[in-house]
Amino acid sequence: MKKKLISIVIPVYNEAENVLPLYGALRDVWSQLSDYDYELIFVNDGSNDTSGKAVQSLVLADKGVKYIEFSRNFGKEMATTAGIEASTGDAVIMLDADLQHPPQLIPELIVRWERGAEVVVGLRTRNHGEGLTKRGGSWLFYHIMAAISETDMLAGETDFRLIDRTVATAFNNLSEQKRMTRSLINWLGFKKEYVTFEAPARLHGETKYSTNKLTRLALYSFISNSLLPLRMAGYLGMTVTFFSGIVGITVFFERYVFNDALHWHVSGSAQLAIIDVFLIGIVLMALGIVALYIENIHTETSGRPLYVVRKRENF
Ligand code: UDP
Ligand code: MG
Numbered sequence: 001m002k003k004k005l006i007s008i009v010i011p012v013y014n015e016a017e018n019v020l021p022l023y024g025a026l027r028d029v030w031s032q033l034s035d036y037d038y039e040l041i042f043v044n045d046g047s048n049d050t051s052g053k054a055v056q057s058l059v060l061a062d063k064g065v066k067y068i069e070f071s072r073n074f075g076k077e078m079a080t081t082a083g084i085e086a087s088t089g090d091a092v093i094m095l096d097a098d099l100q101h102p103p104q105l106i107p108e109l110i111v112r113w114e115r116g117a118e119v120v121v122g123l124r125t126r127n128h129g130e131g132l133t134k135r136g137g138s139w140l141f142y143h144i145m146a147a148i149s150e151t152d153m154l155a156g157e158t159d160f161r162l163i164d165r166t167v168a169t170a171f172n173n174l175s176e177q178k179r180m181t182r183s184l185i186n187w188l189g190f191k192k193e194y195v196t197f198e199a200p201a202r203l204h205g206e207t208k209y210s211t212n213k214l215t216r217l218a219l220y221s222f223i224s225n226s227l228l229p230l231r232m233a234g235y236l237g238m239t240v241t242f243f244s245g246i247v248g249i250t251v252f253f254e255r256y257v258f259n260d261a262l263h264w265h266v267s268g269s270a271q272l273a274i275i276d277v278f279l280i281g282i283v284l285m286a287l288g289i290v291a292l293y294i295e296n297i298h299t300e301t302s303g304r305p306l307y308v309v310r311k312r313e314n315f
Contacts, residue, residue: 003037007092007125009083011076012055013045014162015203019054022095023065025103033107041066041083042097046073076208077217078158080181085172093162095183098202100127101160108195109162117193119185120311122160129201133211141218148226151187154194161185161252166310178220187225188308193214224302227295234288241281248274 008026012019019042030038035261042055042065058065068082080094091113095101101122112120127135159182163171170188186192209217223229251266251274260266 005037005089007087007089010099011079012097014047014049016050043079043083044069045079100199118164118190119192119310120162123155123194123196126198148228170308180221230291237284244277
């Protein structure tokens with residue numbers, strides 16, 4: 001019987017010192033996985049160190065190693081996308097090159113997959129060697145995401161995950177530019193399971209994600225997974241107009257219809273302020289309406305498929 005093929009996609013950006021240790025760790029893991037063939041797809045995301053050379057030396061020694069090189073740095077999400085597109089395995093695993101995603105977990109991912117899971121997500125319970133800013137930021141990201149996103153994401157979900165071939169095929173049909181691999185995979189659906197792990201500190205080098213870059217990624221992720229921020233102005237406008245309207249009407253009757261019967265002595269400038277707030281509310285509502293049109297453009301241009309099919313039979 002033909003062995004099943006597992007593709008492993010590894011985005012590499014200035015990881016020269018990590019390539020060989022990672023390869024060694026993967027070989028170790030494979031010594032227990034003799035029932036499967038592997039395909040290691042290293043995607044060099046425009047490194048300016050010797051990462052490319054390191055991978056190419058592996059290509060010469062091992063026909064299971066494949067290499068893709070970008071013309072410049074496009075970012076991890078694009079590198080992962082390219083790797084998944086190039087993969088041919090029955091399952092595809094995404095793995096960071098810095099050994100923060102322990103390869104020892106791969107057999108467990110495969111076991112879950114063999115038992116029927118189509119997406120097996122690595123859930124990070126701890127991130128060693130991360131500063132307070134990054135941990136705080138990551139906490140904030142997952143919680144905002146959970147609150148506003150239309151697709152679910154648990155705290156600690158990483159890109160370290162296995163996807164079945166059907167999921168990879170569906171993923172390849174997604175065409176948006178601003179992308180976060182894990183939220184797109186979540187959007188696709190399919191049967192999901194979780195495996196927890198503690199991330200060790202990266203083996204060599206520095207993180208490639210500055211706070212700045214991460215914030216930008218988080219913001220894009222929010223706006224591409226949620227339309228709530230866009231609609232917010234409209235909701236705010238409705239609330240402001242509603243309450244200032246009530247206050248305005250009350251003050252109008254008290255002051256001009258009943259001739260200040262309650263002795264509120266509402267000053268002229270206070271009345272002006274009420275009218276002002278009311279008008280601001282109307283402006284915000286108008287923005288909200290514009291937002292609805294933008295929302296429409298946003299969904300149309302993201303070019304996502306209307307639905308995702310797992311299987312077709314008997315056509
Ligand atoms: N990476 C990439 N392109 C980039 C930045 C990072 O391909 O522009 C790769 C990097 O080589 C690593 C993975 O993405 O394999 C995760 O990056 P990093 O460890 O710096 O992120 P962190 O773990 O700190 O979030
Ligand atoms: Mg890392």
